[in-house]
Amino acid sequence: MTYLTVHTDGAQPQTLLETEDAAEIAATLKEIDVVLRHWEVVEDLPEGAGQEEILAAYREQVDRVIAEEGYTFVDVARLHPDGSADWPERAAVARQKFLNEHTHDDDEVRYFVAGSGIFYLHVNGKVHAVLCEAGDLLSVPKNTTHWFDMGTRPDFTAIRFFHDDDGWIGDFTGDPIAQRIPDFDTITAGRAART
Numbered sequence: 001m002t003y004l005t006v007h008t009d010g011a012q013p014q015t016l017l018e019t020e021d022a023a024e025i026a027a028t029l030k031e032i033d034v035v036l037r038h039w040e041v042v043e044d045l046p047e048g049a050g051q052e053e054i055l056a057a058y059r060e061q062v063d064r065v066i067a068e069e070g071y072t073f074v075d076v077a078r079l080h081p082d083g084s085a086d087w088p089e090r091a092a093v094a095r096q097k098f099l100n101e102h103t104h105d106d107d108e109v110r111y112f113v114a115g116s117g118i119f120y121l122h123v124n125g126k127v128h129a130v131l132c133e134a135g136d137l138l139s140v141p142k143n144t145t146h147w148f149d150m151g152t153r154p155d156f157t158a159i160r161f162f163h164d165d166d167g168w169i170g171d172f173t174g175d176p177i178a179q180r181i182p183d184f185d186t187i188t189a190g191r192a193a194r195t
């Protein structure tokens, strides 16, 4: 189940909303032109599946998204603890890449097929922190200021859709806001404590 928290963006952010209610999440995100859908997950995908295998397993859903919006390039962002000696360092580097506020001149469309991560959408003086989990398809309009936190123990697989064949290109805003909004580990711990 997806989880949404909304925060003010001032020097001392206040939490305005915490919800797991799918209808409330969809309605709140609609106010900022963001669409969150829940699609099926392929359960029998091998843990070590590669990019081509993942895209083949989700061909029907991927083709549906491409047909809707004319995307020309699709890839898979995947991080999963592999037990290697350099995993902690690679995980930290991967996390840092998306951790500062940025924009794209393309929509941000991400279909989570395993694991989780939080997109922070900074719009109209508020930050919407959307915890995406397996089955969540998030569509964020181009030029929306945002960042992404995969947490200190990254574990997710997300299919990404682009209109540009060059793939991921981010323009960083230089705003340090991400440092004062609760991070992935804090938000997921807070959610666990609610249940």
Ligand SMILES: CSCCC(=O)/C(O)=C/O
Binding pocket: 077, 098, 108, 110, 117, 146, 147, 148, 158, 160, 168
């Ligand atoms: C969950 S896909 C990796 C993150 C990403 O592509 C992005 O643009 C984060 O803002």
Ligand SMILES: [Fe+2]
Binding pocket: 102, 103, 104, 108, 146, 147, 148, 170
């Ligand atoms: Fe992004």
Ligand code: NI
Binding pocket: 047, 080
């Ligand atoms: Ni595993």
